[in-house]
Amino acid sequence: MSDLRSVFAALSDETRFDIVERLMKDGELPAGDLVSDSTISGPAISRHLKVLREAGLVEQRAEGTRRLYAVRPQALKTISDWTIDHRAFWEVSLNRMAAALEAEEDICPTSD
Amino acid sequence: MSDLRSVFAALSDETRFDIVERLMKDGELPAGDLVSDSTISGPAISRHLKVLREAGLVEQRAEGTRRLYAVRPQALKTISDWTIDHRAFWEVSLNRMAAALEAEEDICPTSD
């Protein structure tokens, strides 16, 4: 799977999305902390972390018996770059829509 | 599923990702054109289009017997906004990594 698509696949799952947001907020955390936060089992979290690792969304570092996980900023940049690559399409479209809305207001103004 | 996560889920599939890129490149297209471009069956494409619609990634417009599909720019903006919301995390991290790399170069310079 392409880098970008596997990143999207990884983030489409709620558990994994929450893990990524948590790691961005709190920084590097041991797997155990992510398990305690979650309602699902350790093995399930462990497999989610593997999916995130394989998608390049997180990296793992050993410290004694613990495994510390952190978000790889490059993965976020990959997504950002994709939106930027297509900005010409969507930003222009949104502006045009806003303008059309304004023009409509002139014809049939609302309370605000 | 949250808006953002269902957008990610929709884009994690290659067929759907390709459809979205095609529609951004060429603009509004009838379902039939998307079928002819693809190696998979009409019904399969039709179901992919439904997933994209339900995720808010595309919108459908009827014109006679044809159904014209187009990417909804808001969906792209939703993704862009998410990366921007977290830019403080990933951009700073990347800069720090670049700086660390530079510092290392000073200690053990390479051929370039």
Place this chain on the structure above:
DNA sequence: CCCTTATTTAACAAATATGTTAAATAAGGT
């Protein structure tokens, strides 16, 4: 060396996703 803690792997069941073909629906032309 054994015990505890931290984490992953294995084995399996249930749910979800994706493709296929055949049938249904809808619009338009003759």
Place this chain on the structure above:
DNA sequence: ACCTTATTTAACATATTTGTTAAATAAGGG
């Protein structure tokens, strides 16, 4: 009304995903 074209829905098989519990692995302490 009937036929053609465009698209979707239905029914079904298969593959993938995701959760569970039990067992395996790895590091460190006594």
